[in-house]
Amino acid sequence: MRAALDAALSAAGNDEVPVGAAVVRAGEIIAISANAPRTLHDPTAHAEIRAIRAAAALIGSDRLEDCDLWVTLEPCAMCAGAIAHARIARLYYGAEDPKGGAVAHGPRFFSQSTCHHRPEIYAGIGEEEAAALLKDFFAARR
Amino acid sequence: MRAALDAALSAAGNDEVPVGAAVVRAGEIIAISANAPRTLHDPTAHAEIRAIRAAAALIGSDRLEDCDLWVTLEPCAMCAGAIAHARIARLYYGAEDPKGGAVAHGPRFFSQSTCHHRPEIYAGIGEEEAAALLKDFFAARR
Numbered sequence: 001m002r003a004a005l006d007a008a009l010s011a012a013g014n015d016e017v018p019v020g021a022a023v024v025r026a027g028e029i030i031a032i033s034a035n036a037p038r039t040l041h042d043p044t045a046h047a048e049i050r051a052i053r054a055a056a057a058l059i060g061s062d063r064l065e066d067c068d069l070w071v072t073l074e075p076c077a078m079c080a081g082a083i084a085h086a087r088i089a090r091l092y093y094g095a096e097d098p099k100g101g102a103v104a105h106g107p108r109f110f111s112q113s114t115c116h117h118r119p120e121i122y123a124g125i126g127e128e129e130a131a132a133l134l135k136d137f138f139a140a141r142r
Numbered sequence: 143m144r145a146a147l148d149a150a151l152s153a154a155g156n157d158e159v160p161v162g163a164a165v166v167r168a169g170e171i172i173a174i175s176a177n178a179p180r181t182l183h184d185p186t187a188h189a190e191i192r193a194i195r196a197a198a199a200l201i202g203s204d205r206l207e208d209c210d211l212w213v214t215l216e217p218c219a220m221c222a223g224a225i226a227h228a229r230i231a232r233l234y235y236g237a238e239d240p241k242g243g244a245v246a247h248g249p250r251f252f253s254q255s256t257c258h259h260r261p262e263i264y265a266g267i268g269e270e271e272a273a274a275l276l277k278d279f280f281a282a283r284r
Contacts, residue, residue, distance in 0.1 A: 037204040042195055043228040044186065045204070053184055062179040062187070077244070077251050078227060081220025086185040099256060102219070106256030107249030109219050114241060114248030 001070050001092065001126040007034040007047060008072045008133050014039050018133040021047035021071040023055035023064065023088075030067070031055040047071060048079035052086050063087045072130035074101035074123070080109040084117040091119040094130030143212050143234065143268040149176040149189060150214045150275050156181050160275040163189035163213040165197035165206065165230075172209070173197040189213060190221035194228050205229045214272035216243035216265070222251040226259040233261040236272030 007020025011034035019035040033050035037043050048071050055064055068090040069083060074097040083091060093103070102109045103121065110118045149162025153176035161177040175192035179185050190213050197206055210232040211225060216239040225233060235245070244251045245263065252260045 037227070041198050041202050041204055043198055043204040043206070044191055044195055044224050049186055053186055056183050056185055060183050062183055062185040064185070076223055076227075077219045077249065077254075077257075078221075078223025081218055081223060081244070082186050085179070085218075085220060100258065101256070102223070102249070106254045107219065107244070107251055109249055112219075112248045114243070115219075116242065 001072070001094065003029055003032050004047070004070045004072050005094075005126055005129055005133070007032050008130065011035045011047070012133060012137050018137050019047045019071065019073045021051040021069060023051045023067050023069055025055075025059075025064075025067045030058055044078065046076065046079050048075055049082055052082055052088070056086065065089060068092065069119075070125070072126065073097050073134070074103050074105065076100045077102035077107055077109055080107075083119060084110070084115055087117050088119045090122065092122045092125045094124070094126045095134060096123070096127070096131075143214070143236065145171055145174050146189070146212045146214050147236075147268055147271055147275070149174050150272065153177045153189070154275060154279050160279050161189045161213065161215045163193040163211060165193045165209050165211055167197075167201075167206075167209045172200055186220065188218065188221050190217055191224050194224055194230070198228065207231065210234065211261075212267070214268065215239050215276070216245050216247070218242045219244035219249055219251055222249075225261060226252070226257055229259050230261045232264065234264045234267045236266070236268040237276060238265070238269070
């Protein structure tokens with residue numbers, strides 16, 4: 001989660017909402033990404049999507065069955081869907097997102113009967129620092 | 143929808159689930175994509191995501207506010223989330239997807255209070271041909 005938090009901090013430096021993600025396989029970080037939709041002109045460029053795409057390209061498969069995803073914020077519906085498609089084994093996330101989250105809030109995607117794959121889920125990891133990054137970012141923009 | 147159906151047919155030729163999508167702006171097709179997660183080693187490479195990314199890159203913005211998305215199958219949660227992030231104006235889709243769809247089934251993403259943007263939605267456009275493509279594809283693989 002340290003690497004994901006550092007990526008979140010770098011996103012804030014680029015005037016992007018500070019969210020970071022890392023994909024870990026066999027104890028090794030194989031992808032680290034920051035949230036970057038504005039910078040990249042890509043509405044899908046959330047930290048989780050970027051990390052999953054990078055890891056899949058590295059492995060050479062669209063399935064990341066032996067990989068875990070660490071992300072500083074509760075994933076949205078888009079990212080939760082991508083996590084299921086990628087068959088991520090374990091999801092660790094930091095801050096809750098009552099407004100846009102889709103794991104513990106809103107569509108609660110992984111609890112739907114139409115969800116084809118549900119990772120093990122661990123919430124609140126590094127939550128304090130992840131939430132502080134977001135709070136400071138939005139406070140500075142007001 | 144003709145262009146999206148042709149893209150779906152090309153996906154089937156690559157042994158990918160036959161789904162195609164097109165982004166239209168001011169009556170002009172600015173992106174056409176086929177479903178290609180296996181070919182591209184990218185679990186996020188659904189037709190909708192690929193078309194949205196291509197259109198956003200072309201326009202140079204992460205917002206596609208004046209664009210419509212045409213897709214041969216009801217979008218999944220990942221793609222519905224991307225449609226909302228991209229601020230797509232109108233969504234036209236073909237076949238229903240009771241197993242993985244997230245518009246009229248499962249999480250019904252656009253009906254959630256946490257959904258930040260809801261396009262106008264038109265279902266069943268070209269449904270017969272889109273569904274036949276999928277049925278033939280899965281029948282041939284059994």
